[in-house]
Amino acid sequence: MRMSAEERRESVIRAAMIEFARNGYRGTSTETIARRVGVSQPYLFRLFPGKQAIFTAAAERCIEETWKVFDEASAGLTGEEAAAKMSEAYMGLVEDGEQLMMQMQLYVSVFASRMAGEDEIGETARRLWGELFERVRERVGGDVQGTTEFFAYGMLINTLVALGFPRDHRIWDGFGEREEAG
C-alpha cells in the first residue's frame, strides 16, 4: 500500500493519462484521478504543485511512449521497412483510443494555454514533437518529405479513430496496402 513519493507519482501519471484522455483537462477532476490511484484527493497536491502539472507530466509521457513504440517496432531497420513497421505499430497503439486521445487533448490544451497568454506547455509540446519527428526521420533514412507524409497520415488516422469510423468504413479505402501512418 505505502509507496515512495516517486512511485506514487508514477501511478498518478498513469491514472491521469487514462482520465485526461477520456474526459479532457477540464472534464477530469483531481478526485477522479485520486480514486483511480487509490489515494486521497488532497494528496495529489503533495506530489504535484497543481492539476496543470499532472496534465503536463501525462502529456510528456504520452509523446515519449509514442517514440518508444516506434523505436521498438523498427529496431534495426531503415527506410521503407522501418516506416512500415512503425505504421503498423502506430495502428496498434492508437486502437484503444487512450494514447490517441491524450495526444489530442494535448493539442487542444496547448492552443487554449496560448490563448490564455501562457505558452509553457506549448514550448514543451513543440520540443517533444520536434524530437519525435527528427527521430522518425533518422529512422526512415533522412527524407523530410517522406517523414512529413508519414506524420500526415498518422494525424488523419487520429481523426478517423477519434470520430469513431469503423475500420471497414469506406473512408478508410484511401489508405494503401502500405498502411501509411505515423
Added chain:
Amino acid sequence: MRMSAEERRESVIRAAMIEFARNGYRGTSTETIARRVGVSQPYLFRLFPGKQAIFTAAAERCIEETWKVFDEASAGLTGEEAAAKMSEAYMGLVEDGEQLMMQMQLYVSVFASRMAGEDEIGETARRLWGELFERVRERVGGDVQGTTEFFAYGMLINTLVALGFPRDHRIWDGFGEREEAG
C-alpha cells in the same frame, strides 16, 4: 437590440464557436457565451434545449463552413487545380486558429461522448465529415487516394498550427510547393 429568436440563435452559434474553440466544451460556461452575445445567461436555454445542443450546432456550422470555403475557392475547377486552390484556402481558414480549434474540440468531444455511452454527436460528426470528404472527392475528380492524401496533410496542418509551430519552422519544410492540404 431586440431580435427574432432565429437571429439570436445565429448570434449564439457564432459566439459559441469562438468560445468553445478557445476553451473547449467543459471550459466554456454558458455565462461566457451569453456575455459575448449580449444576452442574459438563462435566455440561452430558451433558444436551445441545453449546453450540449449549442455545442452541436456550433460544430455542425464549423464543418459546413469548411465546405463553403472549399467550394468558393475551387468553383469551376477540377483535379489538381481544384486541390491546390482548396489547400490554399484551407491555410487561410485555419490561420487564426478559431475554426481549426472548433474542429479539434469536436473530435475530442465525440470521443468523450462515445466513452460516456452516447454517440449522438458522433453520428452527426461522421455524417458531416463523410459528406465533406465526398464533396472534396467529387471536386478533385473522384480519386479516393488523392483525396485521402489531401485530408491527411490537412490534419497535419491542424496539428502543427494547434501546437503553435511558426510558419518558418523547419517542421514545415516537408510540405511541397503544392502546399498539400485539406
Added chain:
DNA sequence: GGAGATAGTGATTGGTCACTAACTTAGGCT
C-alpha cells in the same frame, strides 16, 4: 389603445471542483 404573443431578465439552487490547513499513521534506524 389594448390584447396577445414573443423577447428577455433577476434571483436562486443544488452541485462540483481545485486547493489548503491541520492532523494521523507507518516504516527505518539507532
Added chain:
DNA sequence: AGCCTAAGTTAGTGACCAATCACTATCTCC
C-alpha cells in the same frame, strides 16, 4: 523500545456553473 521522517488522511473553503422559475418589457395587429 522509541524517535524522526515521510506517507497519507479528514475536514473545510471560496468560487463557479447548468438549469429552472417567476417575472417584465416590447412589438404587432386589430
